[in-house]
Amino acid sequence: MVEQLKCLDQQCELRVQLLQDLQDFFRKKAEIEVDYSRNLEKLAERKEHSILSPVNCWNLLLLQVKRESRDHATLSDLYLNNIIPRFAQISEDSGRLFKKSKEVGVQLQEDLMKVLNELYTVMKTYHMYNTDSMNAESKLKDAEKQEEKQMGRSDRQTPRSPDTLSSIKTDEKPVRRSSVKKIEKMKEKRQAKYTENKLKAIKARNEYLLALEATNSCVFKYYIHDLSDIIDCCDLGYHASLHRALRTYLSAEQNVETSKHSGMETLEGAAESLEANGDKQKLMETYNNVFCPPARFDFQSHMGDTGVVCAQQPLESELLQRCQQLQSRLSTLKIENEEVKKTMEATLSTIQDMVTVEDYDVSECFHHSNSMESVKSTFSESYLSKPSLAKRRANQQETEQFYFTKLKEFLEGRSLITKLEAKHDLIDKTMGESQKSDCCLASGRRNSALRKQESGEVIPLMVESCIRFISRHDGMSVI
Amino acid sequence: MVEQLKCLDQQCELRVQLLQDLQDFFRKKAEIEVDYSRNLEKLAERKEHSILSPVNCWNLLLLQVKRESRDHATLSDLYLNNIIPRFAQISEDSGRLFKKSKEVGVQLQEDLMKVLNELYTVMKTYHMYNTDSMNAESKLKDAEKQEEKQMGRSDRQTPRSPDTLSSIKTDEKPVRRSSVKKIEKMKEKRQAKYTENKLKAIKARNEYLLALEATNSCVFKYYIHDLSDIIDCCDLGYHASLHRALRTYLSAEQNVETSKHSGMETLEGAAESLEANGDKQKLMETYNNVFCPPARFDFQSHMGDTGVVCAQQPLESELLQRCQQLQSRLSTLKIENEEVKKTMEATLSTIQDMVTVEDYDVSECFHHSNSMESVKSTFSESYLSKPSLAKRRANQQETEQFYFTKLKEFLEGRSLITKLEAKHDLIDKTMGESQKSDCCLASGRRNSALRKQESGEVIPLMVESCIRFISRHDGMSVI
Numbered sequence: 001m002v003e004q005l006k007c008l009d010q011q012c013e014l015r016v017q018l019l020q021d022l023q024d025f026f027r028k029k030a031e032i033e034v035d036y037s038r039n040l041e042k043l044a045e046r047k048e049h050s051i052l053s054p055v056n057c058w059n060l061l062l063l064q065v066k067r068e069s070r071d072h073a074t075l076s077d078l079y080l081n082n083i084i085p086r087f088a089q090i091s092e093d094s095g096r097l098f099k100k101s102k103e104v105g106v107q108l109q110e111d112l113m114k115v116l117n118e119l120y121t122v123m124k125t126y127h128m129y130n131t132d133s134m135n136a137e138s139k140l141k142d143a144e145k146q147e148e149k150q151m152g153r154s155d156r157q158t159p160r161s162p163d164t165l166s167s168i169k170t171d172e173k174p175v176r177r178s179s180v181k182k183i184e185k186m187k188e189k190r191q192a193k194y195t196e197n198k199l200k201a202i203k204a205r206n207e208y209l210l211a212l213e214a215t216n217s218c219v220f221k222y223y224i225h226d227l228s229d230i231i232d233c234c235d236l237g238y239h240a241s242l243h244r245a246l247r248t249y250l251s252a253e254q255n256v257e258t259s260k261h262s263g264m265e266t267l268e269g270a271a272e273s274l275e276a277n278g279d280k281q282k283l284m285e286t287y288n289n290v291f292c293p294p295a296r297f298d299f300q301s302h303m304g305d306t307g308v309v310c311a312q313q314p315l316e317s318e319l320l321q322r323c324q325q326l327q328s329r330l331s332t333l334k335i336e337n338e339e340v341k342k343t344m345e346a347t348l349s350t351i352q353d354m355v356t357v358e359d360y361d362v363s364e365c366f367h368h369s370n371s372m373e374s375v376k377s378t379f380s381e382s383y384l385s386k387p388s389l390a391k392r393r394a395n396q397q398e399t400e401q402f403y404f405t406k407l408k409e410f411l412e413g414r415s416l417i418t419k420l421e422a423k424h425d426l427i428d429k430t431m432g433e434s435q436k437s438d439c440c441l442a443s444g445r446r447n448s449a450l451r452k453q454e455s456g457e458v459i460p461l462m463v464e465s466c467i468r469f470i471s472r473h474d475g476m477s478v479i
Numbered sequence: 480m481v482e483q484l485k486c487l488d489q490q491c492e493l494r495v496q497l498l499q500d501l502q503d504f505f506r507k508k509a510e511i512e513v514d515y516s517r518n519l520e521k522l523a524e525r526k527e528h529s530i531l532s533p534v535n536c537w538n539l540l541l542l543q544v545k546r547e548s549r550d551h552a553t554l555s556d557l558y559l560n561n562i563i564p565r566f567a568q569i570s571e572d573s574g575r576l577f578k579k580s581k582e583v584g585v586q587l588q589e590d591l592m593k594v595l596n597e598l599y600t601v602m603k604t605y606h607m608y609n610t611d612s613m614n615a616e617s618k619l620k621d622a623e624k625q626e627e628k629q630m631g632r633s634d635r636q637t638p639r640s641p642d643t644l645s646s647i648k649t650d651e652k653p654v655r656r657s658s659v660k661k662i663e664k665m666k667e668k669r670q671a672k673y674t675e676n677k678l679k680a681i682k683a684r685n686e687y688l689l690a691l692e693a694t695n696s697c698v699f700k701y702y703i704h705d706l707s708d709i710i711d712c713c714d715l716g717y718h719a720s721l722h723r724a725l726r727t728y729l730s731a732e733q734n735v736e737t738s739k740h741s742g743m744e745t746l747e748g749a750a751e752s753l754e755a756n757g758d759k760q761k762l763m764e765t766y767n768n769v770f771c772p773p774a775r776f777d778f779q780s781h782m783g784d785t786g787v788v789c790a791q792q793p794l795e796s797e798l799l800q801r802c803q804q805l806q807s808r809l810s811t812l813k814i815e816n817e818e819v820k821k822t823m824e825a826t827l828s829t830i831q832d833m834v835t836v837e838d839y840d841v842s843e844c845f846h847h848s849n850s851m852e853s854v855k856s857t858f859s860e861s862y863l864s865k866p867s868l869a870k871r872r873a874n875q876q877e878t879e880q881f882y883f884t885k886l887k888e889f890l891e892g893r894s895l896i897t898k899l900e901a902k903h904d905l906i907d908k909t910m911g912e913s914q915k916s917d918c919c920l921a922s923g924r925r926n927s928a929l930r931k932q933e934s935g936e937v938i939p940l941m942v943e944s945c946i947r948f949i950s951r952h953d954g955m956s957v958i
Contacts, residue, residue: 003769011762014529018537025522025540032518039511043504050493054721058497061504061725074844082841089872096876100883104890111894123779130781202789206798209778209788210902216775217901218894223772226890228759233886235755236827236879237834242533246540246750247839253743255845257736264732271725276714280707283490290482293702296695299688300602302609309688310681319685348715355716360726362561365553366734393568397575400715404579407712411583411705415590415697422696423689 001109004227005102008234012098015238019091022245023084030079033072040069051286052279057270064263071256078252086245094238101233108226112218119208119215126204133201136194143187150180309430319427326424330417337413344406347399354396480588483706484581487713491577494717498570501724502563509558512551519548530765531758536749543742550735557731565724573717580712587705594690594697601690605683612680615673622666629659788909798906805903809896816892823885826878833875 044066050056284291299307311319523545529535763770778786790798 003766007762007766007769015533018533021525022537022540028518028522029544032515032522035518036511036515039507039514043507043511046500053718054494054497057721057725058501061501061728065508071845078841078844097879100879104883104887107887108890108894111891115898119776127779127781130784134782199793202794205784205786206788206794209786210905212776212778212786213905214898214901217897219776220772221893221897223770225893227763227770229886229890231759231762232755233883235759236882237830237875239532239753239755239758240831240834242536243750243753244835244837244839246536246746246753248841249540250743250747250750251839251841252844253739255842257740257743259845260732261736264729264736267725268729271722271729274718274722274725276711276718279718280710280714283486283710284706287482287486290486291702291706293699297598297691297698299691300606302606303613305609305684307684307688307691309685314678315682315685351716352719355719355723357723360723360730362557362727362730363734365557365731366550366738400576400579403715404583404712407708408583408586411587411708412590414700414704415587418696418700419594419693422693426689426692 001112005105005109008098008102008105008230011234012094015094015098016091019087019094022087023091026079026084026087026249030076030084033079034076037069037072037076040065040072044069051282053270053274054279057267057274060263060267060270064260064267067263068260071259075252075256078248083245083248083252086241086248090238090241090245093241094234097236097238098234101230104233105226105230108222108230112222115211115215115218119211122204122208122211126201126208129197129201129204133194133197136190136197140187140190140194143183143190147180147183147187150183309426311427311430311433316431320431323424323427323431326420326427330420330424333413333417333420337410337417340406340410340413344403344410347403347406351396351399351403354392354399480591484584484588487577487581487584487709490713491573494573494577495570498566498573501566502570505558505563505566505728509555509563512558513555516548516551516555519544519551523548530761532749532753533758536746536753539742539746539749543739543746546742547739550738554731554735557727562724562727562731565720565727569717569720569724572720573713576715576717577713580709583712584705584709587701587709591697591701594694598687598690598694601683601687605680605687608676608680608683612673612676615669615676619666619669619673622662622669626659626662626666629662788905790906790909795910799910802903802906802910805899805906809899809903812892812896812899816889816896819885819889819892823882823889826882826885830875830878830882833871833878 044062046062301307309319523541525541780786788798
């Protein structure tokens with residue numbers, strides 16, 4: 001029974017130790033979390049302002065780290081000010097309950113000892129009384145033997161049972177009669193003594209048997225019910241309080257997870273919104289003064305001369321021929337440049353396939369978490385050490401180089417086409433209007449007169465289209 | 480146009496800076512994660528072996544920290560060996576693309592300058608030729624004026640238009656005729672010169688107008704298409720690669736989350752499995768030698784005496800009376816103890832309500848994560864600083880004290896009941912069997928005879944029930 005209390009003491013010590021370990025654990029984890037939080041906070045300090053989508057991602061990344069920093073600071077705070085105090089209280093409660101339960105146990109053991117002492121006492125009494133009873137019985141037997149001897153001498157034919165004490169006859173010889181009387185008296189006395197002792201012994205045996213039964217029941221009850229009840233008392237609220245403390249930890253971690261998850265979703269949204277065209281628009285709007293087209297170059301008139309192409313003879317046929325030549329040159333150039341463009345676009349498409357390859361799933365690096373084995377060696381090779389990566393990058397740069405070659409070719413072609421097409425279109429347009437504008441090869445005066453006459457019809461065609469672009473002049477337009 | 484290239488340079492610098500920042504960010508975060516991982520690893524080192532549910536929770540907690548340690552180590556490794564190299568590559572690619580794009584831009588700007596220089600040249604030519612044409616015209620006009628003067632002197636009635644050069648008459652005076660001829664010749668020469676110059680000027684004007692149209696088209700094309708194309712070239716794959724890098728980060732974080740979540744679920748399961756009764760069973764099984772009931776105490780027979788209660792007269796009536804007294808005492812005790820038990824159980828139920836209060840939701844401490852404000856002050860008070868907590872704990876301890884008072888009362892009562900009931904039941908049983916066992920108040924010899932006769936029937940009833948518990952004797956059973 002001393003072992004039982006020792007065992008409970010040991011359980012109490014283990015429990016206190018466990019709760020101390022839990023407190024130490026959360027104290028250290030609080031330190032780790034607050035360290036982590038502080039480091040993340042430092043990391044989150046910088047933030048830039050820009051409307052471009054990659055900078056938006058960067059800002060959200062910093063915001064996310066700030067959020068994680070705060071969450072881990074909260075975690076640390078919860079460890080220190082909620083979870084650890086809970087364990088401390090459970091430890092305190094446990095200690096108190098163990099002390100009280102032990103007191104109850106000691107009391108029960110003391111009561112049991114009393115019962116056992118009682119049993120010992122009644123057993124001793126029974127043994128004593130039984131000894132007395134047996135002594136009395138043997139003395140009675142001695143008396144009976146003496147009587148029998150006496151009877152055998154005086155009246156051998158009369159056998160007597162030792163317990164028929166009423167058959168004493170008075171008609172025997174006086175000497176023998178006095179001897180017989182003496183023996184009978186002694187036997188009578190011894191019979192009474194024996195009966196008395198026998199009854200006492202039987203009573204003592206009954207008491208012993210009853211005490212034995214009671215003791216066995218009490219021992220049985222102690223082992224089957226009392227010990228269990230004492231352990232229950234030690235456990236009173238322990239598991240429930242421990243459950244609540246762990247639940248608090250889980251709730252804290254769950255909140256960190258939820259918060260992080262929502263931040264990651266925002267970041268994911270920003271990553272999905274990474275968009276080149278939108279950024280280009282924003283850039284051009286921001287640097288409007290640099291990227292806005294300048295005003296169209298005006299016709300720099302000389303001494304009031306009009307800016308109209310003259311297509312009268314002898315220039316008409318020359319212009320017509322030139323127009324046809326431009327036309328034919330342009331159709332060749334356009335066909336050629338369309339080919340270049342197709343190759344360029346196919347190359348671009350190849351590059352786009354290369355840069356959008358879905359190589360970002362790193363799940364395999366985390367498989368060790370399930371097996372719990374050290375697999376440091378496997379997780380670095382996923383991205384960098386693959387020999388295919390270098391090959392892929394070389395291939396990408398080669399494709400890129402080819403793309404730029406084709407792009408330059410295309411842009412050169414487009415420039416030429418733009419230039420020739422503008423000339424062709426102006427000649428073509430002028431030829432269509434040549435009837436009206438016979439403005440050029442007449443004499444100066446008639447020319448002037450015509451200029452005044454048709455100024456409302458011919459000149460504006462050119463001027464107006466120029467004016468359309470005029471908003472601001474920069475240095476280049478005077479060249 | 481220089482500004483355009485400067486602007487692209489600036490964008491390139493910003494981009495390289497952003498990518499450098501991202502690399503620095505992930506390098507530092509990798510350090511933070513590996514620090515965090517190492518700290519968690521140290522924390523996870525200890526692990527104990529026990530089958531009790533709280534120790535199971537403790538082991539899972541350590542296992543969880545180990546898992547987190549590994550996950551954060553993996554995270555750190557992924558930052559260093561996957562994410563940072565991606566940003567480095569994007570930076571390298573960006574730099575190369577900007578360089579190539581800038582070359583294309585410079586080429587386009589040079590081509591545009593050529594077009595503008597051409598325009599300047601043809602404009603100057605036009606101005607020069609137009610000046611020549613106007614000079615020729617004014618010289619022609621001078622000649623026409625002289626001719627008119629001459630004509631006015633010789634034939635005033637004949638007005639001539641200056642352009643009808645075919646009306647020279649040969650029947651005039653020789654002096655005047657030679658003078659007229661001279662003037663006419665001069666005029667003819669000047670007319671030819673003017674016509675030639677006028678044609679050249681008109682041609683030059685046409686060239687200037689065509690060049691002007693071509694230039695405006697080229698400038699327009701440059702601003703509307705070329706600049707956009709150059710920016711596209713700078714962006715080639717940038718957003719897609721950035722997207723993949725961020726996706727890698729998100730994938731890594733997602734895996735950490737999933738891993739942590741599954742660990743937390745295991746821990747949650749263990750917290751839900753915290754169970755006092757199971758632990759009690761396990762404890763008692765583990766310390767079987769301490770908690771197993773000892774063998775029943777045997778009847779310690781004296782000199783071969785039998786262990787049977789004797790209920791023959793004159794003991795029968797005494798035992799009967801005793802049995803009735805025990806019966807009545809027991810029913811009173813049982814009623815009283817049942818009352819105590821009810822009070823005790825109600826108190827226990829109150830305590831259980833107290834220790835299972837659901838006070839572990841710490842969500843409110845994390846609300847700051849959404850508002851992103853510093854609310855340090857609010858989150859500590861949730862558990863500890865509530866004045867209700869101290870009150871609650873005091874109340875709990877008071878209830879606990881009351882519970883122990885009632886428990887002691889109940890256990891005392893139960894001990895007494897057990898003792899008395901055992902005695903009562905044995906007497907009661909003996910009374911039922913008293914006809915058979917008239918074993919006690921006969922003489923020693925008849926008693927012995929009876930013992931031998933009935934040994935097969937009466938004694939085993941007691942002995943056998945004793946034997947049932949005998950497996951091992953400890954020190955106590957000899958008392």
